[in-house]
Amino acid sequence: MSTTKELTHSAKTASPSTHATLRVYNTLTKHKEPFRTVEPGKVGIYLCGPTVYDKAHIGHMVGPVIFDCIKRYLVYCGYDVSWIVNITDVDDKLIKKANERNLSMLEVAEENIADYRENLAGLGVNQIDHLPRATECMDDIIAFVEKLIQRGYAYESDGDVYFDVSKDAAYGKLSNRSLESIQGEGGEMADRKRHTADFALWKAAKPGEPSWDSPWKKGRPGWHIECSAMSHKLLGQTFDIHGGGLDLVFPHHENEIAQSECCHGKPMVNYWMHNGLLRADPAAGKIGGRGEREQQAAAVDPEDAVAGKMSRSKGAGGLANLIARQGGDRIRFFLLRTHYRSTVLFSESAIQESATGQETFFRFFKRFERISGESFYTLPAATKRIEGEFDPANDELLQAVHASRNRFLAAMDDDFNTGGAIGELFDLVRTLNKFCDTQQLENTEKRSPTKLKSFRHGTCVLRELTQTLGLFDRPVESSGSPSEDTELVGQLIELLIDLRATARKKKDFTMADTIRNRLGELKITLEDRPGGTEWAKG
RNA sequence: GGCGCCGUAGCCAAGUGGCUAAGGCAGCGGAUUGCAAAUCCGCCAUCCCCGGUUCGAAUCCGGGCGGCGCCUCCA
Numbered sequence: 243m244s245t246t247k248e249l250t251h252s253a254k255t256a257s258p259s260t261h262a263t264l265r266v267y268n269t270l271t272k273h274k275e276p277f278r279t280v281e282p283g284k285v286g287i288y289l290c291g292p293t294v295y296d297k298a299h300i301g302h303m304v305g306p307v308i309f310d311c312i313k314r315y316l317v318y319c320g321y322d323v324s325w326i327v328n329i330t331d332v333d334d335k336l337i338k339k340a341n342e343r344n345l346s347m348l349e350v351a352e353e354n355i356a357d358y359r360e361n362l363a364g365l366g367v368n369q370i371d372h373l374p375r376a377t378e379c380m381d382d383i384i385a386f387v388e389k390l391i392q393r394g395y396a397y398e399s400d401g402d403v404y405f406d407v408s409k410d411a412a413y414g415k416l417s418n419r420s421l422e423s424i425q426g427e428g429g430e431m432a433d434r435k436r437h438t439a440d441f442a443l444w445k446a447a448k449p450g451e452p453s454w455d456s457p458w459k460k461g462r463p464g465w466h467i468e469c470s471a472m473s474h475k476l477l478g479q480t481f482d483i484h485g486g487g488l489d490l491v492f493p494h495h496e497n498e499i500a501q502s503e504c505c506h507g508k509p510m511v512n513y514w515m516h517n518g519l520l521r522a523d524p525a526a527g528k529i530g531g532r533g534e535r536e537q538q539a540a541a542v543d544p545e546d547a548v549a550g551k552m553s554r555s556k557g558a559g560g561l562a563n564l565i566a567r568q569g570g571d572r573i574r575f576f577l578l579r580t581h582y583r584s585t586v587l588f589s590e591s592a593i594q595e596s597a598t599g600q601e602t603f604f605r606f607f608k609r610f611e612r613i614s615g616e617s618f619y620t621l622p623a624a625t626k627r628i629e630g631e632f633d634p635a636n637d638e639l640l641q642a643v644h645a646s647r648n649r650f651l652a653a654m655d656d657d658f659n660t661g662g663a664i665g666e667l668f669d670l671v672r673t674l675n676k677f678c679d680t681q682q683l684e685n686t687e688k689r690s691p692t693k694l695k696s697f698r699h700g701t702c703v704l705r706e707l708t709q710t711l712g713l714f715d716r717p718v719e720s721s722g723s724p725s726e727d728t729e730l731v732g733q734l735i736e737l738l739i740d741l742r743a744t745a746r747k748k749k750d751f752t753m754a755d756t757i758r759n760r761l762g763e764l765k766i767t768l769e770d771r772p773g774g775t776e777w778a779k780g
Numbered sequence: 781g782g783c784g785c786c787g788u789a790g791c792c793a794a795g796u797g798g799c800u801a802a803g804g805c806a807g808c809g810g811a812u813u814g815c816a817a818a819u820c821c822g823c824c825a826u827c828c829c830c831g832g833u834u835c836g837a838a839u840c841c842g843g844g845c846g847g848c849g850c851c852u853c854c855a
Contacts, residue, residue, distance in 0.1 A: 272784090289855090290855070291855080292854095292855070293853085293854080293855095295853095298855095299855090301854090301855055302855050303855080304855065305855050306855085333853090334853080335853065335854095414783095417783070417784085417850075417851085418783055418784075419782080419783060419850095419851075420782085420783090422782090423781095423782050423783070423851075424782095424851070465853085485855095486855065487854080487855035488784095488785085488849070488850080488855085489849075489850070489854055489855070490854080490855070491784090491850070492783085492850060492851065493850095493851085493852090494854090516855095517855075518785090518849090519848095519849075519854095519855075520855085521848085579792080579793070579794095579803090579804075580792085580793070580794095581793090581794080583785090584785095584786085584793090585785085585786080585848070585849080587792085592791095592792070594805095595791080595792070595804080595805050595806090596792075596804070596805080598804085598805060598806095599803085599804045599805065600804090602804090605818065605819085606819095609818085609819085649802085653794080653795095653802095659794070659795090661793060661794055661803085662793090662794045662795075662802070662803080663794095664793095664794090664803075664804085665793085665794060665802050665803030665804075666802080666803080667803090668802090668803050668804065669802080669803070672819090672820080675818095675819055675820070676819085676820060676821095678819075678820095679812090679819060679820050680820085684819095746814075749814075751814055751815065754814085754815090755814095755815070755816080758815095758816075758817095767817070768816090768817080769816085769817050769818060770813075770814095770815095770816080770817080770818095771817095771818080776817095776818095
């Protein structure tokens with residue numbers, strides 16, 4: 243098998259500070275390939291962000307969430323990573339929206355960019371290094387177009403500029419299309435183009451449209467050019483990873499490659515990574531796309547209220563509401579349970595289901611705190627893969643932890659298989675829980691420093707791994723807004739718990755159960771543990 | 781019509797040539813508990829169908845059936 247050979251080879255060529263067991267699926271080659279960087283130890287990532295003509299929806303978050311993990315994981319593996327997410331803030335739809343709302347294009351953009359950033363933060367996406375906007379890079383865009391004209395790959399036509407696909411022999415290589423099979427956009431531009439498949443690099447402005455000075459007519463950039471210009475400006479002529487939704491492969495990314503490679507005469511990107519799309523329900527096609535628009539009115543399954551909500555979420559605050567309702571951490575967890583290239587069937591009931599499983603982690607974190615007195619969230623876990631390596635020696639617990647860690651890393655190394663990796667996380671928690679049970683760690687008298695030390699070490703490993711996914715970074719804010727009453731409520735519950743404890747001592751279980759049941763009706767659960775009774779809301 | 785993806789237990793979902801097919805939800809049995817909750821243990825799939833390659837396939841090839849994406853703005 244060639245796998246062994248590749249691994250051996252990469253171990254020799256890789257920088258010692260980075261891990262070369264990583265394999266990445268490349269849309270361009272349709273294969274998983276060993277990950278090699280352009281520059282040793284450095285990774286440049288460009289992800290296509292939104293066109294900000296409207297509020298973000300959940301589908302816009304799939305890419306950012308997975309790439310947030312990818313960056314975290316690469317950093318963990320020792321790379322110096324620069325991650326760009328572009329914002330397209332000049333576009334036909336933006337102009338249309340601005341006219342409808344009687345606002346400037348800039349105002350519409352500002353509003354939706356703020357919404358986008360809020361939603362990113364809500365899902366814990368905080369690894370982005372730059373969010374460049376197309377309108378901030380106009381000089382670079384114009385220079386890029388000029389160069390394409392100079393090199394004979396583009397032509398001006400009545401103030402517009404078009405890319406001449408017939409000059410690019412490689413055109414179609416990403417989406418595997420032949421020039422003949424491409425219909426191209428017809429319409430009003432058709433007569434200004436030499437080829438139907440030619441696409442606009444620069445569009446002359448009509449009266450009243452926002453425009454920028456250019457060597458051609460005053461106008462604005464075409465849809466694809468800003469990505470070529472900005473990625474070049476920020477990451478260079480050839481960079482490591484370009485990402486986006488699967489729906490961008492054609493024409494957007496195909497056109498980006500054509501522009502960039504014809505302009506620079508070099509490969510633009512080494513790894514093209516595309517995430518799968520979200521679907522609202524089996525009947526409704528993908529979210530935010532043509533399928534939704536066509537079927538929106540038609541088939542809304544009454545069983546699945548979510549489909550309806552998704553459609554409505556195109557309006558104000560849809561995603562923000564969803565995050566408020568479910569919690570960003572749950573949505574993130576839900577998205578990461580599936581491999582990033584798969585289609586995810588989205589529904590709130592599916593989020594609920596995955597959240598039920600997610601509770602296992604939160605319960606364990608509480609248990610850890612009960613036993614160790616330390617918060618899981620502040621554990622000094624290794625932030626680098628190499629630092630986290632350890633020899634479990636004869637420690638049975640740590641041997642199991644070590645094995646789990648290896649399986650987790652193997653999953654992540656295999657094209658960022660977060661779904662498989664999360665499975666290992668569940669295993670790891672079970673191992674740790676089992677240790678608590680068998681060693682009776684909840685019982686103060688049975689604890690030994692040695693056992694506690696192993697337990698803490700194992701839990702540090704758990705934290706080390708969850709950090710690479712950006713999961714459980716901080717305590718979940720308790721649902722419901724805190725009020726001044728919170729303290730008093732807590733004191734009252736403690737009082738009831740004391741009364742119940744007295745009842746239990748007297749074997750008055752009827753009273754004890756009444757207290758627990760009545761509190762249960764108020765959504766307050768009591769759990770009796772060796773160290774006393776614990777209560778929780780919800 | 782062209783290009784491409786997918787079909788694993790009741791549901792969600794890893795695994796893409798070789799130990800007993802991860803994990804989660806739901807369910808069932810047990811340990812534990814005054815009873816619960818939590819936790820742990822056990823049970824619960826031969827991988828859409830047919831054929832082929834191979835010592836050996838869920839995993840590769842061919843053919844069906846079914847679902848989906850792109851080809852037009854889309855993360």
